[in-house]
Amino acid sequence: MDVSLRLSQPTREDGFFILEVLVVTLLFSILAYLFAQSILFSLSVRGRDVRRQIATELVLNQLEHFAAVNPNTLSDADDLTENVSHGNFEFTRVVDVTANSDGSRTVMVRVSDLESHLPVDVSALNTFSLWGTQ
Numbered sequence: 001m002d003v004s005l006r007l008s009q010p011t012r013e014d015g016f017f018i019l020e021v022l023v024v025t026l027l028f029s030i031l032a033y034l035f036a037q038s039i040l041f042s043l044s045v046r047g048r049d050v051r052r053q054i055a056t057e058l059v060l061n062q063l064e065h066f067a068a069v070n071p072n073t074l075s076d077a078d079d080l081t082e083n084v085s086h087g088n089f090e091f092t093r094v095v096d097v098t099a100n101s102d103g104s105r106t107v108m109v110r111v112s113d114l115e116s117h118l119p120v121d122v123s124a125l126n127t128f129s130l131w132g133t134q
Contacts (some may be wrong), residue, residue, distance in 0.1 A: 048116065051113045055113060057086075058084055058086065059111050059124045062093065063109055063126055066097075066128065076099065109123065
């Protein structure tokens with residue numbers, strides 16, 4: 001019986017499996033990177049929305065405070081700038097009171113969060129007419 005050793009000849013497909021694995025690994029790495037970036041962006045937008053909601057609440061609370069006050073007692077002396085904390089967040093609240101020629105008072109409240117890379121700025125304006133007048 002003639003037993004001869006045959007050495008396998010290299011074919012064109014030698015090393016092709018390694019190349020396939022490298023390409024698939026590269027594609028999965030790119031997809032994982034893009035997925036991680038989208039998650040991080042979503043979290044930062046979510047944080048901005050939370051801060052915007054808190055800033056809106058601070059603006060409305062301040063306007064409700066002025067709505068409960070007799071407009072005759074409001075003047076430019078009621079203007080204020082203050083830092084307000086809510087949870088872990090710091091805001092700057094600016095209130096501007098203007099006495100109008102008809103006796104009404106216009107109150108503008110602006111709340112800003114300048115801590116983050118996605119700044120939040122919420123403002124509202126309301127004109128309060130004198131009580132007992134139309």
